[in-house]
Amino acid sequence: MKDSKYKKITNFLLASSLFVLAIIAYAITAHVRHKENPKDKLVPTISQIIDGFQRVAFEPDRRTDEYRLVLDTVASLKRFLISLAFLVLAVLLGLYMGLFPLVNQVFHFFVLFFDKIPALALLPILFIVFGLGEVSKIALILLGVFPTIVLDTCLRVEGLPRQQLIKARTLGSSNTQIAYRVVLPQILPAVLDTIRLNFKAMILFLIAGESLAATAGLGYRIFVVRRYIAMDIIIPYVLWMSLLAFLADYLVQLWVRKRYTWNTAK
Amino acid sequence: MTHLLHLEDVYVRYTNPKGVEFTVLNDIDLKVSSGEFVSVVGPSGCGKSTLLRLILGSEPPTSGKVHFEGQTIREPGRNRGIVFQKYSLFPHLTVLDNVIYGLDAEAFGFVEGLFRPFKRRQARKEFLEEGRAYLDRVGLLESADKFPHQLSGGMQQRVAIAQSLIMKPQILLMDEPFGALDDSTRQEMQLFMLECWDKADMTVFFVTHDLEEACFLGSRVLLLSQFYESDNPHQEGSKIVTDIAVPGEHPKPTAYKYSPEMNQLIEKIRREGLNPQQRQHMKDFDLSHRDAFRTVDPKDWSPS
Numbered sequence: 001m002k003d004s005k006y007k008k009i010t011n012f013l014l015a016s017s018l019f020v021l022a023i024i025a026y027a028i029t030a031h032v033r034h035k036e037n038p039k040d041k042l043v044p045t046i047s048q049i050i051d052g053f054q055r056v057a058f059e060p061d062r063r064t065d066e067y068r069l070v071l072d073t074v075a076s077l078k079r080f081l082i083s084l085a086f087l088v089l090a091v092l093l094g095l096y097m098g099l100f101p102l103v104n105q106v107f108h109f110f111v112l113f114f115d116k117i118p119a120l121a122l123l124p125i126l127f128i129v130f131g132l133g134e135v136s137k138i139a140l141i142l143l144g145v146f147p148t149i150v151l152d153t154c155l156r157v158e159g160l161p162r163q164q165l166i167k168a169r170t171l172g173s174s175n176t177q178i179a180y181r182v183v184l185p186q187i188l189p190a191v192l193d194t195i196r197l198n199f200k201a202m203i204l205f206l207i208a209g210e211s212l213a214a215t216a217g218l219g220y221r222i223f224v225v226r227r228y229i230a231m232d233i234i235i236p237y238v239l240w241m242s243l244l245a246f247l248a249d250y251l252v253q254l255w256v257r258k259r260y261t262w263n264t265a266k
Numbered sequence: 267m268t269h270l271l272h273l274e275d276v277y278v279r280y281t282n283p284k285g286v287e288f289t290v291l292n293d294i295d296l297k298v299s300s301g302e303f304v305s306v307v308g309p310s311g312c313g314k315s316t317l318l319r320l321i322l323g324s325e326p327p328t329s330g331k332v333h334f335e336g337q338t339i340r341e342p343g344r345n346r347g348i349v350f351q352k353y354s355l356f357p358h359l360t361v362l363d364n365v366i367y368g369l370d371a372e373a374f375g376f377v378e379g380l381f382r383p384f385k386r387r388q389a390r391k392e393f394l395e396e397g398r399a400y401l402d403r404v405g406l407l408e409s410a411d412k413f414p415h416q417l418s419g420g421m422q423q424r425v426a427i428a429q430s431l432i433m434k435p436q437i438l439l440m441d442e443p444f445g446a447l448d449d450s451t452r453q454e455m456q457l458f459m460l461e462c463w464d465k466a467d468m469t470v471f472f473v474t475h476d477l478e479e480a481c482f483l484g485s486r487v488l489l490l491s492q493f494y495e496s497d498n499p500h501q502e503g504s505k506i507v508t509d510i511a512v513p514g515e516h517p518k519p520t521a522y523k524y525s526p527e528m529n530q531l532i533e534k535i536r537r538e539g540l541n542p543q544q545r546q547h548m549k550d551f552d553l554s555h556r557d558a559f560r561t562v563d564p565k566d567w568s569p570s
Contacts (some may be wrong), residue, residue: 161353166324168356171368171433172344176376181367185358262358262413 044232052232075216083141090149098157115147137209144205156187189260196252271298276330292503295560305484312504347430354426355414362410366397368433400428420451437469460517491539495547496566507539509558
């Protein structure tokens with residue numbers, strides 16, 4: 001038992017070592033630069049970053065009397081979650097495409113082509129069509145990841161052994177039952193993993209949308225304070241966003257591992 | 267007397283990647299009465315599994331009729347159970363849930379099940395009870411709450427058999443079900459299969475490449491082979507070259523495996539269809555089973 005305790009500590013040290021090294025390297029760089037030029041804005045010292053974080057997180061804005069970090073986080077999170085909800089449709093479409101050749105015939109090339117459209121290039125058109133509000137931002141995210149999720153789900157369905165579907169049929173199940181009781185539960189862990197890995201793309205599109213037109217949002221704030229090269233705010237914002245994304249990713253992983261024991265134990 | 271299965275003039279042709287058509291099954295005629303244990307053997311590539319898929323309904327014949335109880339087979343149905351060699355169980359369901367899957371699926375449509383949760387729960391209780399009884403029969407009651415990947419190959423096949431049997435299919439199709447098992451498990455499963463057949467009074471269509479297994483289990487042995495002679499210069503594809511009743515009582519005692527009769531039977535099958543160098547002419551096929559029949563294409567053999 002002593003062994004496993006030491007192992008835990010070593011594992012923790014190993015996992016955190018690169019984080020620690022990166023922070024040290026940053027601190028040294030900031031120190032050297034500030035020695036040369038005390039007014040350096042590009043690489044703020046760690047105390048400056050903490051100070052900046054405190055200002056955006058815990059002090060209300062002078063003009064609007066709102067906590068900026070909270071405001072921005074809520075705005076961005078809302079857009080992210082709404083997009084996520086729409087991805088349920090992507091999974092369902094992929095499920096039906098994988099199961100029914102006719103549906104696949106209709107959608108496959110269309111979705112594949114859509115998948116290859118660089119979503120960012122359509123951003124100006126989205127803003128013209130959907131206006132500057134929330135719809136265009138969510139549309140951008142969906143344009144970016146929806147087709148990927150559809151195609152991935154479809155591949156997972158097609159990857160299931162055909163024998164299972166036949167077997168389900170001999171056991172008296174209908175198409176709907178095969179879809180929702182045999183196929184969907186089996187591919188769900190893999191599909192959740194794909195969605196999790198696409199968080200990054202979703203956030204990328206989210207920031208792109210917010211950078212052009214918004215009144216609040218994590219991406220919006222970064223692009224506003226960028227004008228003053230306020231790295232002491234940008235860096236905490238970037239770290240905060242990364243942390244949120246990391247946690248979301250990790251939570252999905254945990255859920256998949258806990259909920260789908262039959263899958264992870266393979 | 268009508269037969270459970272009736273195949274007549276069945277051809278299956280495939281097209282290879284180069285676009286050339288070739289025949290796999292050549293003019294298959296077959297009737298199967300209920301209660302029979304039909305073993306199908308033949309050299310590899312002879313189309314045993316194709317024949318099984320025709321009866322299962324997962325694949326249509328190129329031409330000819332495939333009837334089950336007088337109806338053309340169009341797709342897999344709940345009256346014809348199947349046990350494959352692999353991928354037999356649903357990996358995301360526990361052993362017990364795998365066994366009762368069919369009962370539950372048949373009783374409640376997906377939507378219906380959602381709207382009548384109380385009734386479904388009530389019904390599920392009965393299903394679980396029945397499922398446990400079947401698991402007990404296959405000797406796996408204590409594994410009810412495990413997932414398939416936690417079971418050995420032999421245990422998985424037992425569950426798969428229980429999963430099919432609980433639906434009381436009129437015919438159980440088995441495609442090399444014990445092919446992936448080690449020898450001792452295989453022997454054990456053979457005895458188990460005979461016990462099931464004896465108790466449940468069912469019809470089994472059993473595809474295997476193991477002659478000993480086929481002769482030990484079957485009450486009737488079909489030999490499907492591409493190694494024969496006919497008068498057709500473009501002869502291609504397998505025919506039923508031997509269709510015999512296995513003599514003696516059924517199910518066989520284990521000792522039968524080591525009897526001279528068994529050896530003779532295996533020898534006969536080897537001679538009649540497994541040796542490419544030693545082909546017999548269509549007119550000499552041993553189709554002595556009482557259900558055996560054939561319609562001959564004059565191109566293949568014109569008795570003159």
